Amino acid sequence: MRKGSSVAAGLKKDSLWQSICKHKGLYLMALPGFIWFVLFKYVPLVGAVIAFMDYDIYKGIGGSKFVGFKHFAHFFQFPEFGQIFRNTAILGAYDVLIVFPIPIILAILMNEVRNAKYKKAVQTAVYVPHFLSWVIIGGIFTTLLSPNTGVINNLRQMLGLDSIYYMASEKHIRGILVIASIWKEMGWSSIVYLAAIAGIDPALYEAAEIDGANRFKRMLHITLPTILPIIMTMLLLKVGNFMEIGFEKTNSFMNSMNQESIDVFDTFVYRYGLQNLQYSYATAVGLFKSVVGITLLFVSNALSKKTTQQSII
Amino acid sequence: MKKKHVARIMALGLALTMLAGCGSKPAETGKSAAEGSKTEAEADAAQGGDAAEAENAEAETQKNSGEESTGEIPTINIGLRAGNSYVQACPDINADEHVLAFEERMGVDLDITLIQHDGFTEKLGMMLAQGDFPDVIAGDMPYTSVMSGAIENGLFMPLDDLLEEYGPNLMAQVPENVWDELRGPDGHIYAIGDFMSNTARRCTVIRGDLLEELGLDIPVTLDDYYNVLVAFKDAGVKYPYIGREKFKYSETFFAAYGVVPTTWQLNEEGQVVPAYLLPEMKEALAFYKKLYDEGLIDTESLTNNGTVRDQKAAAGDVGMMVVNISAAPGYNIALKENVPDGEWVCVSSPVNPNGGKHGYAAFTPTANVHYINAKCENPEEIIKFFDKMLDPDPDLQRFLTYGVEGEFYTVNEDGSVNLEIPTVSPNPFDVIPQFLRRVKDAGIDRATLNAMAGGPEAIEYYDTKAKDDILDYIQPINLESIASHPELSVEEDKQELFINYASKVMIGTESLDNFDKFVQEWMDRGGTEVIKEATEQYENGTAKIRE
CATH class of the missing domain: 3.40.190.10 (Periplasmic binding protein-like II)
Structure with a gap:
């Protein structure tokens, strides 16, 4: 879709075929990607039809019985539906409102660091957690927050406070998830913004300096506005993934005591659908999630178009 | 200028989605961790x-x-x-x-x-x-x-x-x-x-060297067990008893009351019900809560996975836990690396204080x-x-x-x-x-175990006392009524409604007095149907009997 719009912008008058003949090479280069998208992103969509069936793995799509919206109805009537929806929405909102801006701030701060060695060291340090899997991070946090042996609780005890079983606390667990997300991804996510900042014409800064703008003003009036388009793009992509809290992430932190606070669609699908071989049910829930996600994407895209003239569709 | 920007953004966006694609691999890892315990069971x-x-x-x-x-x-x-x-x-x-x-x-x-x-x-x-x-x-x-x-x-x-x-x-x-x-x-x-x-499978293991040091006998009744745990705690054992996430390998005191939560049992009316709905479960949960409140069970039991628990046990910090009988010698060897005189002794589940049956669930x-x-x-x-x-x-x-x-x-x-x-x-x-x-x-793998420290003892236990510590139960198969309500399940790891309730009771965020409410909720969510189907299976002989 992105490709389509950028091509169309330049070639409004030509028909598609004419433009293909004109830019054979370009189209040829785009072909593998195009095939990939069709094959791996669109063809499997047909399989979503099993959400409306009682799918029997031995009978296949052809032989299974159509049951309409049975699985959706079952899901909506499920006692925990509201809770799961709420958890997903809250964690998604935290992701957009709290986790999302951190890499931007980090990138801007990093850009102001003058000591190259120090900058390199910090960059490396903040990238590293990205390469750890969520399972490991879950283990690290569980250890750090342990009521008996964890560093945090040892500190609390030294200050004379009671130790808290954080991993079992419904009050704390969402915050812990947010902190873990920030810690894991902030460095990695800032790469995009750093690259965008590196592309800013130094002449702009020089001009601003001559005009008497201090560093903070330059940050505010040059850096930020120039990277605003990329921020909006990233934000829209993020909003499109609003419902994708991630199975590995949540499951690494979830236990029988905090489940009520962080059970989301992804974990629910895994437990109720895949673990119990209820493929139709799992697909129905997944489909519902995707529909909500795409609706959000379109709404936010329209809003963004109106307010900042930036859009991705 | 503007167009250039757009193109750059596109490229970056595209690159990023690809990076994101690479980054989403750990799904498998998560799953394998979730199934870690299954692996243990299967391997065994x-x-x-x-x-x-x-x-x-x-x-x-x-x-x-x-x-x-x-x-x-x-x-x-x-x-x-x-x-x-x-x-x-x-x-x-x-x-x-x-x-x-x-x-x-x-x-x-x-x-x-x-x-x-x-x-x-x-x-x-x-x-x-x-x-x-x-x-x-x-x-x-x-x-x-x-x-x-x-x-x-x-x-x-x-x-x-x-x-x-x-x-x-x-x-x-x-x-x-x-x-x-x-x-x-x-x-x-x-x-x-x-x-x-x-079909004996699991047993309690207790640190025999500690029992000896403290002059204690092998516990038999629930009170004996309690006293041993208290003595362990007083002697400075960090985790007198230790359990695992979702009450896996933690059922010693459920076993004492004959209500191992992975089993189905007959209730007073002759219906086949999950053991965790029986009134004895309330008593068993009260016992776990007591252990928790008095610091006799590792407070983190419900977040310990198998690896974490095994590390704590190997370090010599654990006094008592549940393992597969065949795995006991392996735990012995791991313990001896850190505590040369340490020794795990296989012991039967506590005698039922109400006089009913007790034991670890029979294996298939x-x-x-x-x-x-x-x-x-x-x-x-x-x-x-x-x-x-x-x-x-x-x-x-x-x-x-x-x-x-x-x-x-x-x-x-x-x-x-x-x-x-x-x-x-x-x-x-x-x-x-x-x-x-x-x-x-x-x-049990006699050939291998015989060559390990504590192996002959484990085999001896398996051949004698273990046979009297098997909890028989009914296993309904392929229940249709449970398929759309997996939270009602009785399978290990999947008894969501029960585990969530029991966990909260133990750590004190839910009241034990609500036990009847929990049972009622289980029924209201479709449990009545489940019990009906299970009982029918038992009566017409479809359900398997494990003994």
Whole structure:
């Protein structure tokens, strides 16, 4: 879709075929990607039809019985539906409102660091957690927050406070998830913004300096506005993934005591659908999630178009 | 200028989605961690083997005399679960020296297809649904939904007549109740598998050295247990008792009340209900809560996974826990590395304070089962192959129990064996006795355990006291009413409603007085239907009895 719009912008008058003949090479280069998208992103969509069936793995799509919206109805009537929806929405909102801006701030701060060695060291340090899997991070946090042996609780005890079983606390667990997300991804996510900042014409800064703008003003009036388009793009992509809290992430932190606070669609699908071989049910829930996600994407895209003239569709 | 920007953004966006694609790999890891415990259970299930008495060692040269002259070697395509770490690490299992030695000895040419261990049931379902699977394939029990579906769709061959004709050893040695487990919905036998002559599975292990140091006897009653835990705590043991996430391997005190939460029991009205709904469960939960409040159970029990728990145990910080009997010697060895005098002693569950039954849940009488593809052209060769594994020939049995002579053991004049099991990981010793020897008495692996510290004691316990510490129960199969409400499940790891309630009661965020409300909620969510269906199954004989 992105490709389509950028091509169309330049070639409004030509028909598609004419433009293909004109830019054979370009189209040829785009072909593998195009095939990939069709094959791996669109063809499997047909399989979503099993959400409306009682799918029997031995009978296949052809032989299974159509049951309409049975699985959706079952899901909506499920006692925990509201809770799961709420958890997903809250964690998604935290992701957009709290986790999302951190890499931007980090990138801007990093850009102001003058000591190259120090900058390199910090960059490396903040990238590293990205390469750890969520399972490991879950283990690290569980250890750090342990009521008996964890560093945090040892500190609390030294200050004379009671130790808290954080991993079992419904009050704390969402915050812990947010902190873990920030810690894991902030460095990695800032790469995009750093690259965008590196592309800013130094002449702009020089001009601003001559005009008497201090560093903070330059940050505010040059850096930020120039990277605003990329921020909006990233934000829209993020909003499109609003419902994708991630199975590995949540499951690494979830236990029988905090489940009520962080059970989301992804974990629910895994437990109720895949673990119990209820493929139709799992697909129905997944489909519902995707529909909500795409609706959000379109709404936010329209809003963004109106307010900042930036859009991705 | 603007267009350039757009293009740049596109490129970056695209690059980022691709990066994101690379980053989303750990899904598998998460799953495998979630299934870690299953792995433990399965791996254990795969263990076993009868003490094949090695008598007079025949001369090496005689080995090759029989089979080969009679004709060509049959090829068997076999699909096996890759539950063994050596097998998983092996680049080509069909070229592995142990497999080759096994083939030579068994007179077959195996073509092994490995089925991934994690998510085995899903993978198996895919293979079966596509209809393209080996001549013989490892599977789940015939009454599970995937397997019974496959049987009903005619994917597997009924084996009754073939067994009669080609499986004399199988028919003679596999007990009748095991064959009953292997029947499909139509009553025919569809699978061949290992068998347990003793269904004891788990036990309590207590630090024997600590008991001795503190002058305590082995606890028998619930009060004894409590006193031991208190004494452990006073003596500075960090975690007098330790459990695991979702109450896995934590059922000592449920066992005391005869309400192990993975079991179904009869209630007073004669209905088949999950044990966790019985009134005794309330008492058992009160006991766990007491342990928690008094610091006698590791406060983090419910967030300990298997690895974490085992580390704490190996460090010498744990006084008491639940393990598989066959795994106890392994825990002994791990403990002795840090606490040279440390020792785990296998002990029965506490005596029921109400006078009722108690014990750890009985294990299924067979665990590793194999099906023959309906399209297979030479099923008799497969039956013969499995049958030969039970051939009483001592030479063959020694090979199947210990592997290739000279690699791990030597044979003495009197036929006894000097076994030295390598401690390297992945361990090649397991390939023949466990991965390839598919049919055997799989109760406990005597050969291996005897060579380990504390092994003989564990075997002794297994053969004697463990038999009196088995909790019998009813196992309804394939309950339709539970399919759409998995939270009502009774299976380990899946009893969501119960585990969430019980966890909160233990740590004090939910009141024990709400037990009746919990039971009512279970009923309201469809439990009434479930109980009705389970009771019907029990009455018409569909439900399995585990004892």
